[in-house]
Amino acid sequence: MQTTFRMDGLTGSARPVKPWMKVTPAIVTIGIIAAFAVHGRIAQPANYNDFADHSALLGIPHAGDVLSNIGFALVAIWGWLTLWPHRNSDQLRAGWPGYRLFLIGLFLTVFGSAFFHLAPGNGRLTWDMLPIALAGAGLLVGVRGDTQRGSNTNIEAIGLALFAAAGVVWWVYTDRHGAGDLRPYLLLQVLPLVLIPLWQSIHRAPRTERIAFAAAMGLYVLAKLAEVLDHQIANTLGFVSGHTLKHLIATAATAAIVWGVTRRLSKAERSL
Template sequence: MKPWIQHLPLIVTLTLSGAAIVHGPIAQLPDYHNFADQSLLFGIPHFADVISNLGFVLVALWGLARLAPCTRHESIANGWAGYRLFLIALLLTGVGSSYYHLAPDNARLVWDRLPIALACGGLLAGVWGDTRNRSSTVPSVLLAIAAVLSVGWWYVTEQAGAGDLRPYLLLQGLPLLLIPLWQWIHDRPRAERLAFTYALAIYALAKLAELGDHPIARATGMLSGHTLKHLLASAAAAFIVAALIRRIRQVPLGVKLPPTAASHSTFSTINKTTSH
């Protein structure tokens, strides 16, 4: 692999950041809070948009229950600080998004966007730790701060009458590009790369569904684009959690991964070693 390839993630990050600066402020859509789901069921307004957030909560609890007892497991130890942030943020996304959709406005939207930004930061930190074989604690802290600042920047500028979503959107977009690049450059196992690819592809579909909120509602007659976004994003998170759980099943606790393990699609080398 050519040496400059190692710097490709940094080049991508700087390019996108530069493009955002050149582009100028990106404002929130004026009718953003006008969602297609206007249902009222069991006294809950916007019922489908609210209840569909349960998926985030269930996936987060599943991940925490299965992975938290295995934080020292060699296969997730480096990335755990990031993945822990991701899972906690995913849980908070379910709560914050439900709170927002009960009565959508900018003040409540902060509590929807903040955990989403934290989840993106956590996922970036987790994969960075995996691919670099280094603790993701410091990147997790830095990216958590960046997440808070990105949402804070939007809210302050929105209150001033010139809302700017650039930092928030950048933090959401970077995982879609950096994670596949890191995994390719550092030759992560094929099954792991596929799982993350599926997850990121589903999340991209979720963002498209969000943009088509009203058209999708008209086409289906029962499911709005924003509700579909919640369901797809939950499914994307489930792919990631399943991939992490698969790791701790494949490698016995206490067995250290050799430096070459990342170049194989399975952990056959470890299994052979421990079988004798």
């Protein structure tokens, strides 16, 4: 089989992509899905809604957890304003359907998460989970489109958005029957951490963009750690809870993603 060179301006090298490398992400994806299936149901921790933040500001309960979502809106607006003008360019056309979904999900996270944290409980958690799932789905499609321009990202964005919604619906259904299962929802949080570095490495994404996305993935893991240590961080620092800190770190992670993509577009414009 003849290998082809990536010469479309989206990669940092004209190195040929070997056939076995092309199928590696699919094999890894199947392996992750199989691991989730074998593991069995993943339930929400019983004390998940017991957050450490009990601050109040201007009559807003849990103000730290609520107001710390504002950063997501700022990043989403910044991303939309900087990427929208390039949506039909050769550098962004394939990835735009995914990044559009990512930015919409990110913006909706502000309202969903704030609504949930005003009165934490499983009844409101759906509105926090859904936009996060949409953002994860969009990020997958966006990077796939950037690195593999032959993919039909419009269809993929619709398909993964439906899967994201179905995953949240599945959790609601199973939770109401006393056996909540987060596996489909968590899948859209795990896959980007694994597939994005793989795609960018295999298809030689620009070095700066790979660094930006790697920083985002690292910050995301740090944010999840802050979430787990919610009460410990609140007790240690006093002025901020772990969950509030999680929102701030996750905001930085999304900002790194937007910066990485806009940086690539800026370099492409200068090279014209």
